[in-house]
Amino acid sequence: MKYRHPDDGLALHTDYYQINMAQAYWEDNIHEKKAVFEVFFRKLPFGNGYAVFAGLERVVQYLENFRFTESDIEYLRELGEFSEGFLNYLKGLRFTGTVRSMREGEIVFAGEPIMRIEAPLIQAQIIETAILNIINYQTLIATKASRIKQVIGDELAMEFGTRRAQELDAAIWGTRAAYIGGFEATSNVRAGKLFGIPVAGTHSHSMVQAYRDEYEAFRSYALRNKNCVFLVDTYDTLKSGIPNAIRVAKEFGDKINFVGIRLDSGDLAYLSKEARKMLDEAGFHKTKIYASSDLDEYTILHLKSQGAKIDAWGIGTKLITAYDQPALGAVYKMAAIEEDGKFVDTIKISSNPEKVTTPGLKKVYRIISKTTKKAVGDYIAMEWERPEKEKTLKLFHPTHTYICKYVSNFEIYDLHHEIFKDGKLVYSLPPLKEIQNFVKSNLQMFWEEYKRSLNPEHYPVDLSQACWDNRMNNIKKIKQQFS
Ligand SMILES: Nc1ncnc2c1ncn2[C@@H]1O[C@H](COP(=O)(O)OP(=O)(O)OP(=O)(O)O)[C@@H](O)[C@H]1O
Numbered sequence: 254m255k256y257r258h259p260d261d262g263l264a265l266h267t268d269y270y271q272i273n274m275a276q277a278y279w280e281d282n283i284h285e286k287k288a289v290f291e292v293f294f295r296k297l298p299f300g301n302g303y304a305v306f307a308g309l310e311r312v313v314q315y316l317e318n319f320r321f322t323e324s325d326i327e328y329l330r331e332l333g334e335f336s337e338g339f340l341n342y343l344k345g346l347r348f349t350g351t352v353r354s355m356r357e358g359e360i361v362f363a364g365e366p367i368m369r370i371e372a373p374l375i376q377a378q379i380i381e382t383a384i385l386n387i388i389n390y391q392t393l394i395a396t397k398a399s400r401i402k403q404v405i406g407d408e409l410a411m412e413f414g415t416r417r418a419q420e421l422d423a424a425i426w427g428t429r430a431a432y433i434g435g436f437e438a439t440s441n442v443r444a445g446k447l448f449g450i451p452v453a454g455t456h457s458h459s460m461v462q463a464y465r466d467e468y469e470a471f472r473s474y475a476l477r478n479k480n481c482v483f484l485v486d487t488y489d490t491l492k493s494g495i496p497n498a499i500r501v502a503k504e505f506g507d508k509i510n511f512v513g514i515r516l517d518s519g520d521l522a523y524l525s526k527e528a529r530k531m532l533d534e535a536g537f538h539k540t541k542i543y544a545s546s547d548l549d550e551y552t553i554l555h556l557k558s559q560g561a562k563i564d565a566w567g568i569g570t571k572l573i574t575a576y577d578q579p580a581l582g583a584v585y586k587m588a589a590i591e592e593d594g595k596f597v598d599t600i601k602i603s604s605n606p607e608k609v610t611t612p613g614l615k616k617v618y619r620i621i622s623k624t625t626k627k628a629v630g631d632y633i634a635m636e637w638e639r640p641e642k643e644k645t646l647k648l649f650h651p652t653h654t655y656i657c658k659y660v661s662n663f664e665i666y667d668l669h670h671e672i673f674k675d676g677k678l679v680y681s682l683p684p685l686k687e688i689q690n691f692v693k694s695n696l697q698m699f700w701e702e703y704k705r706s707l708n709p710e711h712y713p714v715d716l717s718q719a720c721w722d723n724r725m726n727n728i729k730k731i732k733q734q735f736s
Pocket residue numbers: 517518519520521522523545546547548552555556559
């Protein structure tokens with residue numbers, strides 16, 4: 254298998270149809286026409302009331318390094334479908350477009366453009382697949398992490414999922430997304446090195462099995478590690494695991510920090526309460542109880558409702574694989590294309606009203622009440638509109654238009670930031686910790702009703718009147734063509 258190419262890049266990380274279309278654009282000489290595409294998803298995942306945008310940093314890396322390498326061109330040539338002229342053009346292709354995007358950590362909702370790409374058609378087309386690939390996964394995991402963290406509250410949330418993730422890249426970028434969503438630590442050491450995420454962990458059952466004696470295993474661990482969290486459920490949590498952990502902790506005294514014990518099976522509520530009593534009776538009031546074992550937001554909520562005495566949560570499979578909803582379904586749709594030097598609207602019609610796209614050059618704003626300082630709704634307006642100059646804005650549901658409200662005394666801000674200008678990176682990527690803090694402060698802007706994990710209220714994402722009218726006119730025009 255020829256899977257090792259020294260010059261392997263990501264330009265071919267695209268769907269074959271993109272390259273086939275690219276060749277047609279090039280041959281028809283429309284490839285340099287500017288096109289505008291938007292990234293958005295149609296439904297919030299996990300029944301959550303909001304999503305957390307993640308993936309921008311990798312999109313930036315991808316676009317900065319976008320080029321077809323020698324071996325990419327050679328491979329395309331081998332496929333026998335592409336002309337030498339076209340392949341030669343691809344060799345020199347770089348990203349020269351303009352990208353406006355929400356910042357990583359932005360709170361985002363269904364139906365609003367997360368990112369807007371304005372680029373020569375051929376580029377905008379080829380990059381679609383990778384951009385969606387990145388944003389779909391990272392946003393999904395950041396959202397799942399945030400949802401789990403909302404339930405965990407101030408206790409420690411650790412990402413333990415690498416072994417169950419969908420391959421290596423998913424573990425690495427999923428870990429980063431989990432951190433953005435609010436997790437404080439990861440067991441993945443490479444993610445620690447690459448992103449500076451704090452690494453944390455305990456030990457496994459195999460260590461206890463290897464020594465064939467729980468006490469010996471804990472002792473050996475304590476001899477080599479200052480901070481000790483002993484896994485106590487290999488044989489019998491209450492009769493063997495916790496007593497052995499306490500015995501070792503007493504023997505080592507100040508030589509170790511008896512940070513915690515970890516429960517990984519059985520009735521976690523019952524065992525944690527018993528464990529707390531045993532640790533307290535032995536004088537280890539500060540020793541924490543860690544729990545893992547197929548946890549997710551539902552189990553954690555249940556455990557809390559049972560009064561479980563758990564202080565730290567290790568979450569793997571259900572987080573890193575977005576177990577209950579493995580796809581976000583974000584799409585990349587054309588909103589406009591250049592004709593005679595000007596942009597004209599483009600639309601995709603569907604019999605499902607929610608799938609009809611919103612054409613034209615638009616901006617997306619967040620409206621904040623000056624009285625409550627809380628977010629009132631998001632507002633998609635035509636680029637030429639100036640909603641910040643209005644005294645009152647009418648917000649109405651884009652499909653059920655009779656549902657409406659008027660907002661005054663508001664602040665409004667553009668959710669998009671310029672990331673690339675004509676191919677040049679003009680945005681400085683913030684440190685990861687700053688992104689995590691941004692999520693936290695951002696969430697404070699939203700009423701609790703939008704953040705609860707069960708049946709959250711629907712946060713309004715509305716079109717301006719001009720944007721709505723423009724959409725209707727475009728639909729009418731298309732319908733007339735076929736009547
Ligand atoms: N008190 C509890 N209330 C609700 N769910 C619990 C409680 N205690 C544990 N759970 C969850 O129940 C599930 C139990 O999983 P499972 O049946 O595989 O057993 P286990 O105890 O983990 O055993 P093992 O790991 O040895 O297979 C896990 O998802 C765990 O998080």
